[in-house]
Amino acid sequence: MSATEVLVALSGGVDSSVAAALLVQEGYKVTGVTLKLWGGESDTGCCSVSDVDDARRVADSLDIEHHVFNFGDDFNEHVVDPFVEAYNTGRTPNPCIECNRHIKFDRLLRRADALGFELIATGHHARITETGGVYRMARGADAAKDQSYVLHMLGQNQLRRLLLPVGSMTKDRVREIANDIGLRVANKPDSQDICFISRAGGKEVFLGDRIKLKPATIVDQAGETVGTAPAVQLVTIGQRKGIGLAGNDSRRYVTDINHKDAIITVGPREDLLVDVVPLETLEWSHEPVQGPVMVQFSAHGAVLPATVTDGVVRWDEPQRKVAAGQSVVLFIGDEVVGGGIAGD
Amino acid sequence: MRAAAIDEMARVMREEHGNPSGSHRVARAANRIVDEAREAIGELLGVLPGDVIFTSGGTEADNLAIGGVGGAVVCSAVEHPAVLAAAEHLGGRIVGVQTNGVVDEAGLVDALDEHTSLVSLMLVNNETGIIQPLAELAAIIRKQAPKARLHTDAVQAAAWLDLSVEAAAADLISISGHKFGGPKGVGALGIRGNVKLDAQSRGGSQERDRRGGTHNVAGIAGLKVAAIELMAEREAEAVRIGRLRDRLLDGLLAAVPGCTETGERQLKTPNIAHVCFDDVESEALLFLLERADIMATAASSCASGAIEPSHVLAAMGVPRSRALGSLRLSLGRTSTDADVDAALVAVPAAISQLRSRGSL
Numbered sequence: 042m043s044a045t046e047v048l049v050a051l052s053g054g055v056d057s058s059v060a061a062a063l064l065v066q067e068g069y070k071v072t073g074v075t076l077k078l079w080g081g082e083s084d085t086g087c088c089s090v091s092d093v094d095d096a097r098r099v100a101d102s103l104d105i106e107h108h109v110f111n112f113g114d115d116f117n118e119h120v121v122d123p124f125v126e127a128y129n130t131g132r133t134p135n136p137c138i139e140c141n142r143h144i145k146f147d148r149l150l151r152r153a154d155a156l157g158f159e160l161i162a163t164g165h166h167a168r169i170t171e172t173g174g175v176y177r178m179a180r181g182a183d184a185a186k187d188q189s190y191v192l193h194m195l196g197q198n199q200l201r202r203l204l205l206p207v208g209s210m211t212k213d214r215v216r217e218i219a220n221d222i223g224l225r226v227a228n229k230p231d232s233q234d235i236c237f238i239s240r241a242g243g244k245e246v247f248l249g250d251r252i253k254l255k256p257a258t259i260v261d262q263a264g265e266t267v268g269t270a271p272a273v274q275l276v277t278i279g280q281r282k283g284i285g286l287a288g289n290d291s292r293r294y295v296t297d298i299n300h301k302d303a304i305i306t307v308g309p310r311e312d313l314l315v316d317v318v319p320l321e322t323l324e325w326s327h328e329p330v331q332g333p334v335m336v337q338f339s340a341h342g343a344v345l346p347a348t349v350t351d352g353v354v355r356w357d358e359p360q361r362k363v364a365a366g367q368s369v370v371l372f373i374g375d376e377v378v379g380g381g382i383a384g385d
Numbered sequence: 386m387r388a389a390a391i392d393e394m395a396r397v398m399r400e401e402h403g404n405p406s407g408s409h410r411v412a413r414a415a416n417r418i419v420d421e422a423r424e425a426i427g428e429l430l431g432v433l434p435g436d437v438i439f440t441s442g443g444t445e446a447d448n449l450a451i452g453g454v455g456g457a458v459v460c461s462a463v464e465h466p467a468v469l470a471a472a473e474h475l476g477g478r479i480v481g482v483q484t485n486g487v488v489d490e491a492g493l494v495d496a497l498d499e500h501t502s503l504v505s506l507m508l509v510n511n512e513t514g515i516i517q518p519l520a521e522l523a524a525i526i527r528k529q530a531p532k533a534r535l536h537t538d539a540v541q542a543a544a545w546l547d548l549s550v551e552a553a554a555a556d557l558i559s560i561s562g563h564k565f566g567g568p569k570g571v572g573a574l575g576i577r578g579n580v581k582l583d584a585q586s587r588g589g590s591q592e593r594d595r596r597g598g599t600h601n602v603a604g605i606a607g608l609k610v611a612a613i614e615l616m617a618e619r620e621a622e623a624v625r626i627g628r629l630r631d632r633l634l635d636g637l638l639a640a641v642p643g644c645t646e647t648g649e650r651q652l653k654t655p656n657i658a659h660v661c662f663d664d665v666e667s668e669a670l671l672f673l674l675e676r677a678d679i680m681a682t683a684a685s686s687c688a689s690g691a692i693e694p695s696h697v698l699a700a701m702g703v704p705r706s707r708a709l710g711s712l713r714l715s716l717g718r719t720s721t722d723a724d725v726d727a728a729l730v731a732v733p734a735a736i737s738q739l740r741s742r743g744s745l
Contacts, residue, residue, distance in 0.1 A: 077691035093690060110668055111691035155669050155742045 053092030056164030119143035132366030176200035321384035422609035430575035431549025443561035456502030514657030523554035567611030571604035627655030
């Protein structure tokens with residue numbers, strides 16, 4: 042019988058390289074593919090020529106096929122353009138989540154379909170559980186590297202076709218395996234930040250090149266002007282540092298942003314507190330859930346208790362407002378049970 | 386690569402150790418190899434042996450022609466990136482093409498003026514095989530821009546057209562060895578008449594001060610052997626390959642619905658079968674063809690190896706959605722009827738798989 046085929050997304054980093062190596066060891070017939078997503082300036086992530094070279098050389102050393110798929114058009118349409126538009130309308134997007142939603146686990150999966158691959162694999166740090174035919178995204182073994190938050194949107198049709206070989210091990214163990222089998226990327230630094238934004242220019246330059254940044258007035262609760270900010274688009278609800286208030290008053294948070302008139306209101310933390318998570322969308326991984334859940338609303342942020350009643354998520358203790366556009370993910374134990382996007 | 390060219394390169398590397406720029410007996414032997422190659426390449430291009438400059442390939446020859454003449458440069462939108470980038474570097478003007486891929490004459494007239502110093506128009510397009518009517522275009526250039534020199538990138542043309550005739554209107558002609566069974570990384574720029582050329586790599590008096598750097602003697606020897614073999618067989622090969630190409634194209638058009646041939650067949654060299662498939666992505670198609678042992682391309686690849694949408698098809702007005710389903714099957718000296726048979730099985734099978742599983 043011929044070996045089961047699997048298409049592995051190879052970024053050129055250590056996690057996906059080890060994922061591919063483990064699958065080869067397990068007897069799969071592995072084909073590596075690197076996604077070319079971004080043609081502009083970048084110094085991190087999955088798009089540079091040197092990363093593709095790394096991926097190609099890892100594939101060579103594992104003696105597996107390697108291809109490059111150019112999904113640049115899709116990446117612009119589904120990730121970069123909405124990212125810019127979100128900031129321009131006062132929202133705080135998570136482009137990694139949109140990339141997973143539209144590119145890695147939709148576009149790539151459809152390409153895999155066309156090419157005849159039933160299975161795909163990535164180097165994400167998350168696990169997939171299965172109970173009675175129901176699949177769930179679950180936290181990876183390495184809490185510090187866990188990526189279940191950015192993969193929360195995967196549904197049954199994606200989870201049953203996905204393999205995450207490094208999700209059940211720590212990052213240290215992944216590097217140890219890479220060293221043991223002599224992978225050239227064993228000590229390559231982890232990728233960080235947004236892959237299409239260069240470290241030198243940052244978000245400000247990236248957005249400034251694409252939209253007109255609007256200077257904002259900062260007012261207190263009484264409406265008194267207390268300062269100005271260079272761009273209303275770059276301010277996020279809950280922010281307290283870096284908005285240029287005299288004396289760097291750390292007790293004042295951004296409590297409201299009026300985008301249309303470019304007015305930022307600052308105030309004490311209490312003004313930020315809300316009882317209900319304002320969700321624009323909420324999708325369940327399987328059946329809708331009632332009762333206690335744990336809620337995460339940023340990639341490596343706090344996980345706080347809440348209770349779901351008929352689709353409404355209420356914090357157990359009042360919490361700071363979640364910025365509109367952020368993904369809110371609901372967990373029970375280690376498992377994702379649902380998620381959505383925060384609204385205003 | 387041609388066996389005789391490989392043998393000659395190996396012999397030269399083993400037996401000829403001289404540097405052609407030296408003056409002793411061993412150096413003179415190496416110099417003779419280069420001079421003999423100059424004669425063969427001069428004959429291939431239809432220029433005097435002394436007007437052949439050896440380069441590291443087509444890209445260097447193109448850059449030497451464009452940078453070496455300099456000034457106000459005009460080129461077509463379907464040029465190889467070697468020409469496009471060199472022309473853009475000098476702030477050159479780009480002329481569009483018609484839907485059949487031939488340079489738009491009105492556009493050319495508009496782009497030219499008395500200051501134009503160089504016009505670069507490729508003889509045969511590398512993606513589509515479409516031939517430019519160089520003599521007709523040269524007549525327009527002479528009239529509109531009497532001072533302008535004409536350069537032609539004939540890299541893709543050399544194996545199929547007699548350059549001494551088809552490129553006779555050009556003052557500068559680029560070729561590359563690997564397109565006619567010679568080595569990669571060796572090429573030449575031929576000059577017709579008196580063209581002042583500034584060296585682009587300085588620091589050596591080689592090639593009469595027009596291209597500094599030690600000669601790649603073995604590569605140049607291989608280039609010579611390949612050129613001599615090519616000149617002896619070109620006409621017969623063009624007929625044989627043309628028949629294979631016609632059978633391949635006709636077979637694909639008959640077997641695959643939603644398949645469009647690019648350009649007009651009588652305007653193209655015999656070696657390229659270029660088609661666009663509706664509702665198919667080239668990338669997925671190439672993946673399946675590679676698994677069927679057919680190594681094909683779509684447009685050009687960037688440094689990362691990703692396929693970029695073709696600037697040539699875009700210039701011809703092919704809609705992007707159709708261009709993303711393009712396939713270029715190249716035939717050559719070693720192609721056989723059996724290869725065509727294999728492609729006529731593999732391509733329709735791959736298209737059918739992709740369409741039934743919904744590649745889009």
